Amino acid sequence: MNVAIAGRMSSSLFRRGLQKGSSIAIGYMPVAFTFGLLAKSSGLSLFEAVCMSIFVFAGAAQYISLTLFAAGISGFEIILTTFIVNIRHLLMSASIGEKSADDPKWKKALYSFFITDETFSVAAVQKGNIQAAYMLGIGLIAWSSWVVFSGVGYLIGSGLPTILQESMGIALYALFIGLLVPSARKSLKVILLASIAAVVNSILTFSTPMSTGWTIIISTLFAAVLIELLWKGEKADA
Structure with missing residues (x-):
């Protein structure tokens, strides 16, 4: 039962x-x-x-x-x-x-x-x-x-x-932009994170022999760690 x-x-x-x-x-x-x-x-x-x-x-x-x-x-x-x-x-x-x-x-x-x-x-x-x-x-x-x-x-x-x-390959970039924009409109943190990652990725791509995969990995980690440190520092000061 x-x-x-x-x-x-x-x-x-x-x-x-x-x-x-x-x-x-x-x-x-x-x-x-x-x-x-x-x-x-x-x-x-x-x-x-x-x-x-x-x-x-x-x-x-x-x-x-x-x-x-x-x-x-x-x-x-x-x-x-x-x-x-x-x-x-x-x-x-x-x-x-x-x-x-x-x-x-x-x-x-x-x-x-x-x-x-x-x-x-x-x-x-x-x-x-x-x-x-x-x-x-x-x-x-x-x-x-x-x-x-x-x-x-x-x-x-x-x-x-x-x-x-x-030509459909360009839709991939349009999709990522579409995913990013709504979050970026609501958060300065997201804007800074995306911007720093993009800048670091561009620097690594054009100035080092690293592959695309490693530039994405390093730039993502660098931006995430830097933003979290900055945000924690601001909260501590507040």
Whole structure:
């Protein structure tokens, strides 16, 4: 009887997770579609593009990887850059871990894969403990949308004229600008962080023999550390 009740509760939580995650899935459609288009223009195969969405499931990291792939950057540099870009996931996972129920570790490991900025935002406002079934409902529908529309974007990109496919690369830079501007409008810290990273990256690119991957890694770390030191100094003075 207890097993049956637990099963019904898990089913109900899973359906509620699917409902909550449906808005995320809809929001992912155009972004994943664009990723598929750009993956095609970057020279990835359909299999490679879809597998990246299946196993990485991280929008910013996947977009950055396309640029690094096109530049011929080594796998180690791509992995390290992705780690730096996604290091915030450690904090999000820790926060979710504090709210999670006493589920088996394998369940926590399973739904931790689905933590993104969007799924975290939905889960974080959940009252009480977070159940595995609820997190899996949110994560699975968001992940499915991302994977499916990555493939759809790639297939539609394959049907575009070659000259249009090649020109799609510029959309990657437009996307990054689109992601940066809303945050920059609300925070001087973001503006300074992006500006310092851009200046340092340009200096390293034109004055050193470093590869593109290492210039991105070093400039990102330098800007992040410098901004945090400056901000802490201002708070201390205040």
